[in-house]
Amino acid sequence: MSFSVLIVDDEKMPREILHRYIPWQDYGVTDIYEAQDGESALALALEKKPDIIISDIKMPRMNGLSLAQEVRRTMPDCQFVFLSGYSDKEYLKGAIRLKAASYVEKPIDLEEINEVLAEITGQLKAQERMDPRIFFFRGTQENAVRLNDRVYSPEEALFSRLGENIRHKNRRETENLLEQLYQELHRCEGTLPEDIRKLFCRVVLLFINAAESRNLAAVTAIGNELLLRTAGEDTLEGLHEMLRGLLRIYFETQEPGEQDPLTRVNLYLAAHWSDPGLTVQDMAQELGFTNTYLCAAYKKSSGITINQYITRLRVEHAKELLSSTSRKLYEVGRSVGYTDGKYFTRVFTRETGLTPKQYRERHWHEG
Numbered sequence: 001m002s003f004s005v006l007i008v009d010d011e012k013m014p015r016e017i018l019h020r021y022i023p024w025q026d027y028g029v030t031d032i033y034e035a036q037d038g039e040s041a042l043a044l045a046l047e048k049k050p051d052i053i054i055s056d057i058k059m060p061r062m063n064g065l066s067l068a069q070e071v072r073r074t075m076p077d078c079q080f081v082f083l084s085g086y087s088d089k090e091y092l093k094g095a096i097r098l099k100a101a102s103y104v105e106k107p108i109d110l111e112e113i114n115e116v117l118a119e120i121t122g123q124l125k126a127q128e129r130m131d132p133r134i135f136f137f138r139g140t141q142e143n144a145v146r147l148n149d150r151v152y153s154p155e156e157a158l159f160s161r162l163g164e165n166i167r168h169k170n171r172r173e174t175e176n177l178l179e180q181l182y183q184e185l186h187r188c189e190g191t192l193p194e195d196i197r198k199l200f201c202r203v204v205l206l207f208i209n210a211a212e213s214r215n216l217a218a219v220t221a222i223g224n225e226l227l228l229r230t231a232g233e234d235t236l237e238g239l240h241e242m243l244r245g246l247l248r249i250y251f252e253t254q255e256p257g258e259q260d261p262l263t264r265v266n267l268y269l270a271a272h273w274s275d276p277g278l279t280v281q282d283m284a285q286e287l288g289f290t291n292t293y294l295c296a297a298y299k300k301s302s303g304i305t306i307n308q309y310i311t312r313l314r315v316e317h318a319k320e321l322l323s324s325t326s327r328k329l330y331e332v333g334r335s336v337g338y339t340d341g342k343y344f345t346r347v348f349t350r351e352t353g354l355t356p357k358q359y360r361e362r363h364w365h366e367g
Helices: 012-021 038-048 064-074 089-097 110-128 132-138 156-167 171-186 193-213 217-230 236-253 261-272 280-287 291-302 306-324 329-335 341-352 356-363
Strands: 003-008 029-035 052-056 079-084 102-105
Touching: 003 012, 003 038, 012 029, 012 110, 029 038, 038 052, 038 064, 052 064, 052 110, 064 079, 079 110, 102 110, 110 341, 132 193, 156 171, 156 193, 171 193, 171 236, 193 217, 193 236, 217 236, 217 261, 217 306, 236 261, 261 280, 261 291, 261 306, 280 291, 280 306, 291 306, 306 329, 306 341, 306 356, 329 341, 329 356, 341 356
Parallel strands: 003 029, 003 052, 052 079, 079 102
Antiparallel strands: none
16 A cells, blocks of 8 residues: 655754655655645645645645635545644644644644644544455455455354363364364454454363363463553454463463473463563573573564564553553653653554544443
């Protein structure tokens, strides 16, 4: 997915700074246009139809607010970021009325602009999905074949068999049952994704209950992590991979001599993910591996880096805290291992497409 941006300012320097020093490719921006006043910007916007317009407010011929009003007549979804060297409240009120994505005071703060762009492009990507169910079942929006209307109805016998095989450490039979479940769900695209997530939570709880009965504290912790992650998982395949990972850790934890680096790292992180001083190098030393070997082995087994997994764990916990507690944002950051509040905001925004504040506003519920 790619985006286009129009930069509007009657001064050349701000245009050059934004054009040259923003890592546009990081946000999926492939086309950048420039205009030096509102009237020429309007003509260019109507021709190129940019997704985002970054505009100075006070300009000759046509100011930024008037430009936005005209553009919104034919391009209601165009996102505006206003720049102004003036603290004039009337300009700010106008920006609010026009539902601007952001209002940034000059001189330009590149870090602030980057945060705004990360937020806007994240929202645009989320809005682009026409039918989330297609993405959930197929992992792509390019498949033109309509979803079927078959609905999966789980039998209680399935959960009984799964629970029995998990408790009795029958790994192969457990794997077969989970694979059968996955294939059957794939054939039932009329099933609500939320119902499937609830079903997967039930399976995770079977592992948690079995782990608790065997005093496998680390496995229980990982299971609890997955309960948090299940609600935010966008695809059926992703849910299946989560269960496969939990299955592997559950069975291999009970066979210490067979534990691979992936299992040992995940068990370690289950107990240490919130430690702000956590480093991969220290973890490798404690586990008896070289840093280089551990990183390579983990990436090969999981498809992601150790640091990416640490970030995933922390962001998932942050989501839970933001949606169920009234803690201040910096307190949430500290609770999940980030002592720098601004850095926490950048990481969270990059991973979710929303700032912590926006996430809380959209997902708040009483804990």
